Amino acid sequence: MSEETDWAPDAGAALDSGGFRDDDGRINALWMERLRAFLEAGRADDVTTVVGPLHHSDTGDVLEQLDHNERLALVRLMGDRFDFSALTEVDESIRLEIMEELPNAAIARGVAGLDNDDAVSLLEDLEPHDRNEVLSALPTFERLSLKRSLDFPEDSAGRRMQTDFIAIPPFWTVGHTIDYMRRERDLPDEFYQIYVVDAAYKVLGTVPLDRILRSLRGTPIESIMNTTLVLIDANEDQEEAARQFERYDLVEVGVVDENGRMVGVLTVDDMVDVIQEEADEDFRLLAGVGDEDVSDTTVDTVRSRVPWLVINLFTAVMTSMVIGLFNATIEQMVALAVLMPIVASMGGNAGAQTMTVTVRALAMRELDGGRLRRLIRREVVVGFVNGIIFAILIGVVTALRYGDVQLGAVIAAAMIINMIVAGTAGILIPLTLDKLKADPAIASAVFVTTVTDVVGFFAFLGIAGLWFGLF
Amino acid sequence: MSEETDWAPDAGAALDSGGFRDDDGRINALWMERLRAFLEAGRADDVTTVVGPLHHSDTGDVLEQLDHNERLALVRLMGDRFDFSALTEVDESIRLEIMEELPNAAIARGVAGLDNDDAVSLLEDLEPHDRNEVLSALPTFERLSLKRSLDFPEDSAGRRMQTDFIAIPPFWTVGHTIDYMRRERDLPDEFYQIYVVDAAYKVLGTVPLDRILRSLRGTPIESIMNTTLVLIDANEDQEEAARQFERYDLVEVGVVDENGRMVGVLTVDDMVDVIQEEADEDFRLLAGVGDEDVSDTTVDTVRSRVPWLVINLFTAVMTSMVIGLFNATIEQMVALAVLMPIVASMGGNAGAQTMTVTVRALAMRELDGGRLRRLIRREVVVGFVNGIIFAILIGVVTALRYGDVQLGAVIAAAMIINMIVAGTAGILIPLTLDKLKADPAIASAVFVTTVTDVVGFFAFLGIAGLWFGLF
DSSP, X not given: OHHHHHHOOHHHHHHHTSSSBOTTSOBOHHHHHHHHHHHHHXXXXXXXXHHTTSOHHHHHHHHHHSOHHHHHHHHHHHGGGSOGGGGGGSOHHHHHHHHHHSOHHHHHHHHHTSOHHHHHHHHTTSOHHHHHHHHHTSOHHHHHHHHHHHHSOTTBHHHHOBOOOOEEOTTOBHHHHHHHHHHOSOOOSSOXXXXXXXXXXXXXXXXXXXXXXXXXXXXXXXXXXXXXXXXXXXXXXXXXXXXXXHHHTOSEEEEEOTTSBEEEEEEHHHHHHHHHHHHHHHHHHHHTOTTOOTTOOHHHHHHHHHHHHHHHHHHHHHHHHHHHTTHHHHHHOTHHHHHHHHHHHHHHHHHHHHHHHHHHHHHTTOOOHXXXXXXXXXXXXXXXXXXXXXXXXXXXXXXXXXTOHHHHHHHHHHHHHHHHHHHHHHHHHHHHHHHTTSOHHHHHHHHHHHHHHHHHHHHXXXXXXXXXXXX | OHHHHHTOSSSGGGGGGSSOBOTTSOBOHHHHHHHHXXXXXXXXXXXXXXXXXXXXXXXXXXXXXXXXXXXXXXXXXXXXXXOGGGGGGSOHHHHHHHHHHSOHHHHHHHHHTSOHHXXXXXXXXXXXXXXXXXXXXXXXXXXXXXXXXXXXXXXXXXXXXXXXXXXXXXXXXXXXXXXXXHHOSOOOSSOSEEEEEOTTOBXXXXXXXXXXXXXXXXXXXXXXXXXXXXXXXXXXXXXXXXXXXXXXXXXXXXXXXXXXXXXXXXXXXXXXXXXXXXXXXXXXXXXXOTTOOTTOOHHHXXXXXXXXXXXXXXXXXXXXXXXXXXXXXXXXXXXXXXXXXXXXXXXXXXXXXXXXXXXXXXXXXXXXXXXXXXXXXXXXXXXXXXXXXXXHHHHHHHHHHHTOHHHHHHHHHHHHHHHHHHHHHHHHHHHHHXXXXXXXXXXXXXXXHHHHHHHHHHHHHHHHHHHTTOO
C-alpha cells in the first residue's frame, strides 16, 4: 500500500483530494474557503492534509489564488512538508515574493528535494548573495551540479536541463541494461530513453525504452540504438531547443557541452512551457506589455507600460503635427476633421492584420525563400483589393451623408492609398526589424500605426486641399 | 569520420542528405535549387534520393517552399515512396491543394501506411464523397478504426488519438509483459506506458515503461501500476486535453469512450501542436485575421479579412459622427482637430495593453476568484496613474506649442478620463464576452478601440467646448 503511494502518478494526485476542481477546471470555491479557514486558524496539519496530496502544478494554482499573507502562511505552516516544485508553477513575481520572505536555510532544504531543473529555475531568480548562501548549504554533489547548470547563459538549454540520466556503454546487451536498471536505486524519476556513451561521455546512440522491452536479452545494445542523433548544445537558446522538439516530435533529448560531452537531458514537458511562453511573449510585445504577469503589482505594471506609451505619445504628437500642416484646409472645411480618423483607423487595422500574420510567420520560421516573395506580393494585392472595396463603401456613405460626391471621391482615393501602404508597411516593417536582428514583435506595432496614421491623414487632407483648391 | 557525420548533433535524418539546413535552421538554398532542378527534369529517382531520407516534418517544410506545380511534381514523381505524413505538417490550404489533384486510389495507398491520427487529419479535410471512396479502398480493420475516429466531433480528443496501444490484464507479471512485447510483432511505433484493462477494456491502471524495466520479472503488474488515473473523454475538446497535458506534464494519456472503454491514446507531440495553434489563434483573432496561413491565396485572404474591416468601418463612422457633434466647436478652434487624435490614440494603446493581458489570462484560466478582483482594481489604478503621467506630459507640450495654458489643461483632463476608461474597458469587455461564452479574443479589440476613440474625442472636444464657451 505504501508502495502504491510511492508510485502514485503526480498527475492523478489532484483527484485524491476530491472535488478540488469543478467541471470547468477551476479550483472549487468551497475547497478554497476551507483552506483559507485553516490558514487563518494556523492549523498546520489540516493545511498539509488538504494541500499535501495535490500535484505541484495544482499547488501552484492555489498559491496564485491566495493573497500575499495567505501564501506565506501556507508555506510557513507546511514547513518542510511544502513541495518547493510548486514555486516553479507560479508567476515570477509571486515566486520572488515568497522566496524573499523565507530564510535561506529553509530555501536550501526545499531546493535539496527538487529535480535539478526545478532547483535551477528557483535559484536563478535569487540575488547573487542569497543564491550563494543557499548553494553553500547544499550537499556537495548537488551544489556542484546546480552551479554547473547556473553557469550556462540565462534561457539556455543548460539552464532547463535535468542532470539525471541513464548512460551505458555500447558493449552491453539488453539483458545487462535491464539488470542494471533493476539493481540501481539512484535512477531519474521518469525517463524515456537511454543514452549509449563512450568513455568520454560522448553520445554514440540512444535507445527508446520500448525498443529495449521488445528486444531479447542477448541483443547487443549497439545493434538497436538510434545513431542519427538529435542533440542540443547546452549553450543554445531554449527557444531554439523547443523548436527542435516541435519540429521532430521529440519527447526527450540529450544535452551536450562545448566538448560534446553529455551533461543532461531536456524533456518535452519543460519545452511545452517554453513554447507557450514564446507565443505569449510575441503577443505581449505587440501590445507593449512586456513580460507582465496578472499578479504583478500596480507599480510594476505602470513601470512596464509607460515606455511603450511614451513612444506612442511621440508618434501621436508627430501625427498631430502632420494634421497641423493642414490647419488652413480644415478651417475652410470642418467635414475633413470629422472624416479623417476613418481613413487612419481603417489603415491602422489593415496594417495590424498584415503585421500579425508576418510577425507570427517570422516567429515560426515560415518565411524561407519563395514564400516570402509570395507573401509580399499577396499582401500588396490584398491591400489594393481591400482598398478598392472600402473606398467604394466609404465613398458612397460620405457622398450621401454630405450630399457631396467630390468629398466621397477624395476619401475613396485616400482610402486606396492608405490600404496599400498599410499592406506594404505591415509586412516590410517586421521584416526589416528581423533583418536588423531586432524582435519584430516588439516595435512593429508602433511603426505600422505611425505610418498608417501619417499617410492616412496626409493623403486625405492633401488630396482634399488640392481637389477643392484650399491651399 | 563518416560515422562522425552521421551522429552530428542536429536534426536527425535531415543530416543524411547533407547540409539540408543552414546554421539559422533555414532550408539550404542550394539544396532547394538541386531539388527544383530534379523536379523540372522529372528525375523521379533523384527526387526520391534527396527527399526520401528526410523526416516528414522536413519534407513538409520543403513542400511549403515549393510552388503549386513543383509540389504536385514531387508527390507524383515519388509515387508510393512519398510519405503522406508530410502532409500533416503543411498548411491546410497546401494539403487540400495536393489532395485535390491526387486520385483517390493514390490517397488510399498513402493513408494506409499512416498512423491512425495522421490518417484522420488527412481524411477529415476531404469532401464526404472523396473521403468515402478513400475509406472503402482501405483494408477492413483500418477502415473501421478510421471511421470510428471520424465519428467523434471535429477538434475532439477522439479525432487526434492514436488507436494503437498496449493493453494487458492485471494478473500478468512484469515477466509476462516483457515476453509479450518481445513476441508480439504488431506493436505501436512508439509508446511510453502500458495500460492495464479489465475484460471490458475499462482502464484499471497504467505502467510507465521505466517502471517495468526497473522491476523484477516476478513482480505482479497490479502492484506497480498507477491507479490514480488521468483519462480523457474522446468527445472532449482537444484544447481541454492539451491543457491537461500542460498542467500535469503528461507524455501520454488514455482516451476512453462514453462507456469508459479505452479506445486510444493521445501523445504529447500532438498536444504541442494544439497548444501552439491555440496561442496562435488568440493572436490572430485579436487582429481579425481568422485562421489564415501565410500560404493562403489572395482571394482567401481578402475574404478572411474583409468582415473585420467592415466592422471597423462601422465603428469608425460612428466615431466620426461623435466628432461631427462638435463641428461648430472645431470650426471656432482648429487646434482641437489637430490635437484630438492624440487623446484617442493614447487611450487606444492603453486599452490594448490591458486587453491583451486580460485575454491571455482568460485563455490560460488564470482569473479565478480573488485574482480577478485584484486585476480589475489594479488596471483601474494603473489607468489613473498613467493618466496623470501622460496628462502632465501632453498638457505641458500643448501649453508650450500653442502658448495656451488653458488648452493644455483641457487636453490633460481629457487624457486622464480616457486612460481610466481604457483600463476599465480593456478588462471589462473581454470579461463580459467570456461570461457570454464568446471568445474574448475575437471581438475585444474592436470594442475597446471604439470605446477609447469615442470617449477620447468626446471628452476632449466636450471639455474644450465647455471650457472655452464654444457651444
